Amino acid sequence: MKEPVQLEECAKRIYEALPKGILLNTNGDKFNSMVIGWGNLGATWGVPTFVAYVRESRYTKAQIDKTGEFTISIPLEAPIPKIAKVCGSMSGRDVDKVKEAGLTLEEPGANHHTPGVKEYPLTLECQVLYSQEQDAGGIPADIRKAFYPAGADGKPDLHTAYIARILRAYVIR
Numbered sequence: 001m002k003e004p005v006q007l008e009e010c011a012k013r014i015y016e017a018l019p020k021g022i023l024l025n026t027n028g029d030k031f032n033s034m035v036i037g038w039g040n041l042g043a044t045w046g047v048p049t050f051v052a053y054v055r056e057s058r059y060t061k062a063q064i065d066k067t068g069e070f071t072i073s074i075p076l077e078a079p080i081p082k083i084a085k086v087c088g089s090m091s092g093r094d095v096d097k098v099k100e101a102g103l104t105l106e107e108p109g110a111n112h113h114t115p116g117v118k119e120y121p122l123t124l125e126c127q128v129l130y131s132q133e134q135d136a137g138g139i140p141a142d143i144r145k146a147f148y149p150a151g152a153d154g155k156p157d158l159h160t161a162y163i164a165r166i167l168r169a170y171v172i173r
């Protein structure tokens, strides 16, 4: 059962949970969940939005680019260690995270195709409005050095910012 919630009421919980890791779920070739620690809840173009930052190397990035949507799943209490470990360190390219992490999926509402996760019950159904890859040259030098060293291919693993409209917010009971 999905119990609708007002974003104003759950904003504090989302900001408390983010630095410890919440889930960004996609459902492209298959369902997949990855831990995110960065994000913004707010308003863009007059609608409620969540902005997620996803590195180029993530399996998740190709899945969002394919479907244009994701769900955000937030625990109401501390993160569950097994979920945090599997979804924050393994890639959907290599494993089935539903199985590995023991996730229970809850089907989304109408016009959305990405389930939420019962174990992290506060859920935002999001539809991407706009995405933009970071311009490395525009990032302050100290941050660039700390977060974007050159990889094996000589290029930094930049984040793409996804500005997504929040269509529905609810708690899975």
Ligand SMILES: Cc1cc2nc3c(=O)[nH]c(=O)nc-3n(C[C@H](O)[C@H](O)[C@H](O)COP(=O)(O)O)c2cc1C
Pocket (backbone or CB within 6 Å): 019, 020, 021, 032, 033, 034, 035, 036, 037, 038, 039, 053, 054, 055, 057, 058, 059, 060, 061, 086, 087, 088, 089, 090, 091, 092, 093
């Ligand atoms: C606490 C924590 C926060 C993270 N935040 C992000 C994030 O905001 N953006 C990102 O691209 N990766 C982030 N990661 C890394 C991904 O969760 C990790 O690389 C994951 O295995 C990617 O899964 P995927 O390849 O299935 O997409 C974070 C990891 C942890 C443990």
